[in-house]
Amino acid sequence: xxxxxxxxxxxxxxxxxxxxxxxxxxxxxxxxxxxxxxxxxxxxxxxxxxxxxxxxxxxxxxxxxxxxxxxxxxxxxxxxxxxxxxxxxxxxxxxxxxxxxxxxxxxxxxxxxxxxxxxxxxxxxxxxxxxxxxxxxxxxxxxxxxxxxxxxxxxxxxxxxxxxxxxxxxxxxxxxxxxxxxxxxxxxxxxxxxxxxxxxxxxxxxxxxxxxxxxxxxxxxxxxxxxxxxxxxxxxxxxxxxxxxxxxxxxxxxxxxxxxxxxxxxxxxxxxxxxxxxxxxxxxxxxxxxxxxxxxxxxxxxxxxxxxxxxxxxxxxxxxxxxxxxxxxxxxxxxxxxxxxxxxxxxxxxxxxxxxxxxxxxxxxxxxxxxxxxxxxxxxx
Numbered sequence: 001x002x003x004x005x006x007x008x009x010x011x012x013x014x015x016x017x018x019x020x021x022x023x024x025x026x027x028x029x030x031x032x033x034x035x036x037x038x039x040x041x042x043x044x045x046x047x048x049x050x051x052x053x054x055x056x057x058x059x060x061x062x063x064x065x066x067x068x069x070x071x072x073x074x075x076x077x078x079x080x081x082x083x084x085x086x087x088x089x090x091x092x093x094x095x096x097x098x099x100x101x102x103x104x105x106x107x108x109x110x111x112x113x114x115x116x117x118x119x120x121x122x123x124x125x126x127x128x129x130x131x132x133x134x135x136x137x138x139x140x141x142x143x144x145x146x147x148x149x150x151x152x153x154x155x156x157x158x159x160x161x162x163x164x165x166x167x168x169x170x171x172x173x174x175x176x177x178x179x180x181x182x183x184x185x186x187x188x189x190x191x192x193x194x195x196x197x198x199x200x201x202x203x204x205x206x207x208x209x210x211x212x213x214x215x216x217x218x219x220x221x222x223x224x225x226x227x228x229x230x231x232x233x234x235x236x237x238x239x240x241x242x243x244x245x246x247x248x249x250x251x252x253x254x255x256x257x258x259x260x261x262x263x264x265x266x267x268x269x270x271x272x273x274x275x276x277x278x279x280x281x282x283x284x285x286x287x288x289x290x291x292x293x294x295x296x297x298x299x300x301x302x303x304x305x306x307x308x309x310x311x312x313x314x315x316x317x318x319x320x321x322x323x324x325x326x327x328x329x330x331x332x333x334x335x336x337x338x339x340x341x342x343x344x345x346x347x348x349x350x351x352x353x354x355x356x357x358x359x360x361x362x363x364x365x366x367x368x369x370x371x372x373x374x375x376x377x378x379x380x381x
Contacts, residue, residue, distance in 0.1 A: 073102075074200040074355065078253065079141075080105035081348035082148065082297025083323025085112045086128040091369050092324050092348055093133035097140070098371070099350060103195065104141045105204060107297035107321070108148025108257030110174065114155060116163045118170060121153065125174045138176075146189050146206040147171050148257030148298055149268075156268060158213035159233075168211070188212060190236050192243050200355055203249035205240070207256040212236060214273070222266035231276035244287035250360065251291035251353055251381075259296045261305040261318040264334040268298060285311050291360055291381040294318040295349060300328040302347040302366040304377045305337040314381045319364050321349035343374045 079101035084090065096104070111128050113121040128134070137143070149157050153167045161167070168189055177183050183191055188211040195202045212233025217226040232240070244252070254260075256270070260280065263271040270277040284292060288311065296318055305318040317339075323346070330344045345368050352363045359380055366375035 072197055073195070074197065075102050075195040075202045076353050076355065077101045078103040078105065078202070078204070078351040078353075079348055080107055080255070080295050080297075080351075081321050081324045082107035082257065083109040083300060083325065084128060085323075085325045086124050087112070088325040090131055090134070090325055092346055093131060093137060095367065095369060095371055096348055097133060097136050099367070101141055101350065103204065104137055104143045104145075105206070105253075105255055105295065106143070106145025106175070107255055107295060108146060108152075109150045109297065109323070110145060110147065110171075112150045113153055113167075114150055115153060116161075118163065118166050121151075121167060121170050122173075125151075125170055129174060142193075142195075143175060144191065144193050144204060144206065145171075145175055146191065146208060146255065146257060147210060149210060152210045156216060157210060158215060159211060160215065161210070164211055188233070188236055190232075190239065194249060198248060199250065201249040202251045202253065202353070203243070203247060205243050205252065205254045207232060207240065207254065208236060209256050209258050209270075216268075216272060223268060223272045224266075225272060225274045227274060229273045229276075231270060231273045237279070241283060241287065244283065244289050247287075247289055249290065251293075251362070252289040253293055253295060253351070255295040257296065258298045259305070259318060259320055260294045261307055261316075261337050262335045264336060281307070281309055281316075284316065285309050288312060291362070292316060293351075293362065293364070293379060296320045297322040300326065300344075301333070302343040302345075302349070302375065303335065303341075304339045304364070304366075304375060305335060306339045307337055315379075317364070317377065317379055319349055319351075319366075319377070321347055321366060324348060339377065340375055343368075345369075345372075345374060347374060 077100070079096055079099060111124040113124050115121055149155050151171060152161060153163055154161050169184070171189055172183055188208040190208040191206050193204045209231055213231050214226065214229035217224050217229070259269045262269055270280065294317065297320065299320055299322045302321050306315050309316050325346070327344050327346060333342060343366055347366050347368050350365045350367050354361045354363065361381065362379045364377045364379060365373050367373050
């Protein structure tokens with residue numbers, strides 16, 4: 001019976017494409033993907049029909065994908081995530097699409113490339129991008145992002161990676177960055193994107209913790225502080241200060257592949273470069289951006305960290321979301337700045353800006369599969 005229904009679905013899809021173009025075919029496929037309750041049955045029986053449905057839609061003339069005006073439309077919802085292995089099942093995209101975020105932010109390990117062969121990296125990006133439900137997200141949402149190490153090309157890599165120039169172009173291709181964008185000529189994948197009108201303006205600043213990063217210092221397998229090393233490189237530091245100084249944005253979301261605030265664990269983090277971490281916090285204190293929060297990935301866990309920055313006037317939070325396809329086994333881990341629990345389940349982050357609140361507030365959730373919510377943090381600016 002289910003196989004007959006799959007055939008009926010494909011026939012209906014053809015009719016939808018004839019009557020409504022690409023939107024008609026893809027919307028029917030999307031409806032099944034987001035609403036069907038038994039995902040295992042869906043993937044075994046209906047996925048071939050769904051893929052055919054989307055292919056039919058792709059062959060039809062379609063309206064351009066939705067874009068968000070960077071000057072007019074207020075932004076209230078931003079989703080973000082990291083650590084998406086293109087070889088593994090990707091069960092969270094339907095949950096993310098159903099939440100209808102206005103912006104999606106990739107925070108690194110967007111693929112697991114780990115190669116100096118650019119054909120290999122491109123093939124892995126293509127596989128990730130071809131996911132049919134991720135394609136729905138691209139259609140309805142503004143997608144931006146930055147890399148971490150595995151999509152950069154080498155685990156724990158820094159400025160020593162010999163193919164960083166070529167790899168950057170592949171990452172920008174994946175993000176659909178225009179060929180004539182200044183990001184194509186810039187050294188490093190850092191960027192700033194501003195959304196919304198004056199009075200409801202959001203600036204998303206994404207920092208590149210790979211292209212300019214000095215070598216890690218090791219004791220055995222553990223990372224230890226490198227007192228002389230730098231994370232961002234002077235060019236990126238100067239750019240960041242310009243982005244924050246006198247900014248007219250009301251909310252500043254600052255992202256990086258690795259965690260900003262935690263200092264206790266032995267893995268990758270800003271604290272491995274203590275001079276850089278302190279310089280960053282001092283810059284926040286100096287420029288006093290309105291409504292700043294930090295977002296990060298990498299760790300295969302999710303957690304919320306918080307510090308007080310002298311003179312800032314509100315607490316500074318670092319929201320870590322990782323990963324989209326795989327996570328660590330449940331375990332204990334020290335973090336003296338942690339607020340709430342550490343989550344070791346598949347997850348993504350979701351920010352809701354409450355523009356009507358006085359003072360301005362944001363609600364940040366760590367969400368998971370089947371519309372689960374694992375953590376909620378209210379942030380007041």
